[in-house]
Amino acid sequence: MTSEMSVLHLFLEASFVVQFIMLLLLTASIVSWTFIFQRTSALRKATKEAASFEEAFWSGADLNELYTDLAQKDDLSGCSLIFCSGFKEYVRLRKASSTVPESITDGTYRAMRIAMSREVDDLEQRLPFLATVGSISPYIGLLGTVWGIMTAFIALGQVKQATLQMVAPGIAEALIATAIGLFAAIPAVIAYNRFSTKVEKLENTYGNFMEEFSAILHRQSIANRG
Known part of the structure; x- marks a missing residue:
């Protein structure tokens, strides 16, 4: 590619609208x-944490000791946080002598459900942005291409004799906008699908x-009440 037809040269020679679209797409790609x-x-x-916790949980460790060890940590997440939220609520409800096993199980499950919802929300952070970039970037790039080609043909209409050398730079700078749009969209779509x-x-x-932990606590509640 010659210096006259380099990407930088075409960008600098493009119209303000096309330059703005290119910069917008490049920023979206970087983000x-x-x-x-x-x-x-x-x-x-999160995947490593889940595997590590399940290994410790199903190793036969005492639930009270496991809870005590985990409660001392400040950065709980995933299954560890769900377990601590459920077990804490289970202990609180069990201390109420009037609470029946079904109520203990329901209360424990609700506490774990809230913790799980927060964890999933944290895991889904930034995914909507990737989905948006993946879906609209090609159209934004196409807008830049259409605008650039339109500008090039308007300029050609002002000359008596049009040549390929006059048309090529305008069309090339317009097509770059579409290329940048695809460059931003393709990784975002792949990442979004993989992360989802x-x-x-x-x-x-x-x-x-x-479900498994609730069943264990429910059986333990019945045994304790008996």
């Missing part, structure tokens, strides 16, 4: 990649643990 790296790290950490699948798997993991 998207920042969020992609952040969400990759957060979801990887991981969040769904973690949500299923949390839900399954809640």
Whole structure:
């Protein structure tokens, strides 16, 4: 690519509207990649936390000791936070002698459900932005292309004889807007689909643990009442 037809040269020679659209798409792409790296790290950490907790939980450890160990940490998340929220509510309800096992189970489940909803909300952070970038970036780039081509043909209408050398730069700078739009959209769409699948798997993991833990606490409540 010659210096006369370089991307930078075409960008500088483009109209203000096309330049603004290009800068907007580049900014969206940079922000998207920042969020992609952040969400990759957060979801990887959440997956490891869930696997580590389930290993400790199903190893036969005493629930009181497990709760005591986890309650001392300040950065609880995932299954650990759900477990502590449910077990804390279970202990509180069990101290009320008039509380029946079904009420204890329902109260414990609600506490864990609230904790799980907050965890899923945290995991889904930034995903709507990636979905928005992935869906609208091609159209924004297309708008820049249409505007650039329209400007190029308007300029050609003012000359008596049009040549390919006169048309090529205007069309090239217009097509760059579409290319940048696709450059911003494709990674955002791929990341959104991948992250959504991981969040769904973690949500299923949390839900399954809640059901199993509720069943354990329900049996323990019946045994204690008996």
